[in-house]
Amino acid sequence: MKQKLFTRNGGNIKKIKLFTSKELEKATDNYHGNRVLGEGGQGTGYKRMLLEGRIVAIKKFKIADESKIEEFINEVILLSQISHRNVVQLVGCCLETEVPLLVYEFVSNGYLFQYLHDQNEEFPFTWELRLLIAFEVSSVLTYLHSAASVPIYHRDIKSKNILLDEKFQVKLSDFGISRSIVVDQTRLTTQVKGPFGYLDPEYF
Template sequence: MVLLIIVARWLYKFIQKRKAIKLKQKLFTRNGGSVEKTKLFTSKELEKATDNYHANRVLGEGGQGVVYKGMLSEGKIIAIKKSKIVDESKFEEFINEVILLSQISHRNVVQLVGCCLETEVPLLVYEFVSNGNLFQYLHDQNEEFPFTWELRLRIAFEVSSVLTYLHSAASIPIYHRDIKSTNILLDENFRVKLSDFGTSRSIAVDQTHLTTQVKGTFGYLDPEYFWSSQFTEKSDVYSFGVVLAELLTGQKPIRSTDVEEDISLAAYFLCAMKENRLFEILDARVMKEGEKEEIMTIANLTRKCLDLNGKNRPTMREVTTELGGIRSSRCGSSMHHMNIEETNFVHGELTTYFENSLTFAR
């Protein structure tokens, strides 16, 4: 029995090692060799960093997996994503995320620190983003930290900026495919860190859409994509429109009511706009702090993003221009008519006069 146990343990370790080698080879092949730049952690390192994945280290949990907070031996704080499900699709998402994040360098995208290939389910290691996600602040508001109109505007601008970068300024255009408030993380200065690129896709420059199995989150999913299975850059625009509606109303993407069936925030918002009831559904803080004209401008922008016909939606570049104009006018700047083409993307960052002169007090 003792001999059998020893042999079984040896076999298990041998199989896991073989899996790790095969996965590394697959990553290397798919990524043209650049996976070598990604740090590989051992399973023991990450177990030690998380106190064996102790419950008090859990940062967040969803249907697909758990994110843990960890500390490396040198004192660096990290976040570790561990999938609950062992299947081929999760394996492909893991590979996809490593490949894409190794190609993206942008200050508003969460940084991939490394990964672990020794475990049954590969693990992803990210920089730790200290202030949680946008969903928490919008839907669990408290008076200790008022989520101001100014902060909402800045977050909207930063998310649109990073999507503009992904769509039209990255070395290879990238569609995120799962824009939602839980994937918009906030750092210690409440700067945006866009996360979760597992279902994202890079496309050829001359491509206009991807025909894929429908993936996304109910409430944020582009209806046109749902009907056709064709994902375009305008599908990300629709999802961003839902986030804008959340920022304006403080409502969740799916509204539960006693008198009617659950209704999407997008449909609820569009109906209110059509019936001139916008100011009845706005978040109290937005009503208190926002200028009526700028609220209406953003509401109209939201309506355009949520248009059921993708061709009628603006591009993310146009969205960023409009949001930047609103922010500049708030600061008394003359930059309202600045063209987004004047933007200079340096090392994957949107470095504009907006970012230099409109940074609001931290």
């Protein structure tokens, strides 16, 4: 069964560290509630330290239907091709479970959303910092659209998909519904995904 799931979940993916289900069960204390970082529409995130001492975020998908599996495989493939300081780093994945698991670098300061909507007097979210974040987001999108070997359109840019590290530098995340575009491809027919207000103008 593990081999069957491994193949279905994209077991031919290269350049990515593969974790066993036992390794990640142990790392999360069998997905205990006190390890939860947060929950979203796609799944649950867990914070944990791996055996080599690295702190990571483990993303467990909620539903293992075919569309979610495709998004999972898409995210793994895209992140394995991207090397940019403002894109969250994919450490590895687990492909032998019913619900696929992704292992990312841990980004300590959470989502941009919380700083925009939950103002904290102890930490004023200054306009200088906002402009820096806007600049870094636009820079990484310019890279993905124009400088990457194969252009990548994120399709879901919003404050909940922009993480901030300990220095409040941007880490763009959640590439599940992203799409690669072959440079010489003049037409693209596909289902439009992502909230309309956040859709990449180039892709639209």
